Amino acid sequence: MENNVMEEQLRTLSELLEERRFSGAGAIVKDMNPADAAWILEELPEQRMPVLFRLLPKELAADTFAYMEPESQELLVQGFSDRELDEVMEQLFLDDTVDMIEEMPANVVKKILRHVDSETRRMINQVLNYPKDSAGSIMTMEYVDLKRSMTVEQAFERIRRTGVEKETIYTCYVTDSRRKLLGIVTVKDLLLARKDEVIRNIMETNVKYVSTHTDQEEAARALSKYDFLALPVVDAEERLVGIVTVDDAIDVIQEEATEDIEKMAAIAPSDRPxxxxxxxxxxxxxxxxxxxxxxxxxxxxxxxxxxxxxxxxxxxxxxxxxxxxxxxxxxxxxxxxxxxxxxxxxxxxxxxxxxxxxxxxxxxxxxxxxxxxxxxxxxxxxxxxxxxxxxxxxxxxxxxxxxxxxxxxxxxxxxxxxxxxxxxxxxxxxxxxxxxxxxxxxxxxxxxxxxx
The missing domain is CATH 1.10.357.20 (SLC41 divalent cation transporters, integral membrane domain)
Structure with a gap:
């Protein structure tokens, strides 16, 4: 049933774009799920794809862009104005930016990096330097960190102030001044605690984590085993450097399963549909x-x-x-x-x-x-x-x-x-x-x- 609805929406949007009725097309896609919007964009002829993408609201456009195949992303980036590229890059999470850059030709990568700030560029380079297929290569550095001396009220203030830019805010990580991982606390724990309760009294200290050089498949298995939404990633000195989220783990499991199936059938693995x-x-x-x-x-x-x-x-x-x-x-x-x-x-x-x-x-x-x-x-x-x-x-x-x-x-x-x-x-x-x-x-x- 859902596939039929999507096919019908695709036909309707194609007709609206053909007739240059852009307001009607925009009304259809403005509340669409990003994954569905990405599918529709990629099913359109190449010349129609940028037109419909520009009709998406700014935040939805960035989320949709992250779901698209590298070839489609490259096509859009090549046609973006500086302002459009700035808007998309500003909304993308770090791990999605890294995934995109890894698949792009050098000239497109240079164009993208010109539109990110120096701190983001530094983090991108850091992630790209980790071994391929390691936990470090798929992690994001956008997490909420708290101090154990904070009260619950102070913790919520920090979450409100920084959480908009983070990939997940449900699980927060407690670190010291050297970023050493001390514990974790969930938003549920915070909501159920008194406002003046200190974080050290409610945080979980038996923390499961992986290192930056842990194989990505092992990290995905750990997320599955412990039913985590995110898994902390630490360096050799046990300093928190990032997190692997459950959506990244699902991607890893799918990629590894596809690769295994292809090898078992005596086919060299391919990452293209x-x-x-x-x-x-x-x-x-x-x-x-x-x-x-x-x-x-x-x-x-x-x-x-x-x-x-x-x-x-x-x-x-x-x-x-x-x-x-x-x-x-x-x-x-x-x-x-x-x-x-x-x-x-x-x-x-x-x-x-x-x-x-x-x-x-x-x-x-x-x-x-x-x-x-x-x-x-x-x-x-x-x-x-x-x-x-x-x-x-x-x-x-x-x-x-x-x-x-x-x-x-x-x-x-x-x-x-x-x-x-x-x-x-x-x-x-x-x-x-x-x-x-x-x-x-x-x-x-x-x-x-x-x-x-």
Whole structure:
């Protein structure tokens, strides 16, 4: 229903802009949610986008700008007058400004930096100097800080005076003269306390925080674990330098999940939306892995060629190769997906390898036994193969699932131990390895049992 409303608004706005009825278009967008306004702007033709953007109220325009894709932001910045750019930059929060600058070409960055004050420029440079994907790189320095000697009344005065420029005012941070983090206090705590109560008596001193060099994914997990709206970020001397807010954490989780999904599908990660990624860009992301997997799959062909004599002696064996390889690949994919999830959530560590392998081997034997039993009945009653052939296929099936689970569970943990992303070892690579191993097991069992 909501999508239909948005589509209808888009059509209406397009018609109003086409007919140059700007007051009508402005009336529609003036109370719109910033995220919805950003979507509509980006769906309009490029020549219409700046026109509608200029119809937005000043504060809504800045919020909407923060939601837009870098390409759309660049287009608008290129067309902004100095006054318009001043108004947008004045309203943007620091972390949104940094995110924008990271995606812009150098000439646009220079234009933007000319329209921010020296203090903001200093903070931008400080955030940009933190390692990529660290908590420092996604934090904002716009938070409310209080002193422990303040009374509740004084705290509210400070919040009213400085809170307009801050990203969040619900959680306030108590620091000393050196900005060392001493505690936190929420607006709820302040509202429920007496006006003359001193902050040190109501602040929470058991503070959870991360450092500027903590991985951004770990910071996002901490926000999720403790149900915080914001998480303080400290430097090496435990001085408060910024906060990571929950909206930043959601962005990180989405980006990391998207990246993991793409790697698990053997696609080089991309930070651009699918519909805005060109054919050749998509080709460049996919073809390297496809080439690697194609070349690695030639090992399977080599194994088949080496057992050509066995196949010629018992052609019926050929019929079950796809089933065995697919089942092994599917089982390995299930195992790797489970382990990769556990690694990403911090549930599995390198020291857990023996327990993980024992569990996966137990699961493999149960799954393999169930599938082998069902397959054995099918082979005898439906396919009507010889008892010995059915035995070879079913024993291989159990072995295939066992090998697949061992490979699927151990490779991601090994990759993590070596400092690699575990997702690069996911389904396509595991399937290639398992296929080769399963074929070797299959034909060696067949040679031993059938004497071929």
């Amino acid at each position: 699918y519909m805005k990624t060109g054919v050749f860009a998509t080709w460049r992301k996919r073809v390297p892995w496809l080439l690697f997997l194609m070349i690695s799959a030639t090992f399977t062909s080599g194994i088949l060629a080496s057992f050509e004599g066995a196949l010629a002696a018992s052609m019926v064996l050929t019929n079950f190769i796809p089933m065995l390889m697919d089942t092994g690949g599917n089982s390995g994919g299930q195992s790797s997906a489970t382990i990769i999830r556990g690694l990403s959530l911090g549930e599995i560590q390198y020291r857990d390898v023996p327990r993980v392998l024992l569990k996966e081997c137990s699961v493999a034997m149960l799954c393999g036994g169930t599938l082998a039993l069902a397959n054995f009945v099918k082979l005898l009653l439906v396919d009507r193969v010889a008892l010995t052939v059915a035995a070879v296929v079913c024993v291989t099936l159990v072995a295939a699932i066992l090998v697949a689970n061992i490979v699927g569970s151990s490779l991601p943990i090994l990759a993590k131990r070596l400092g690699l992303d575990p997702t690069v070892t996911a389904s396509p690579l595991i399937t290639t390895i398992v296929d080769a191993v399963v074929l070797m097991i299959y034909f060696n069992i067949a040679k031993a049992v059938l004497g071929i």
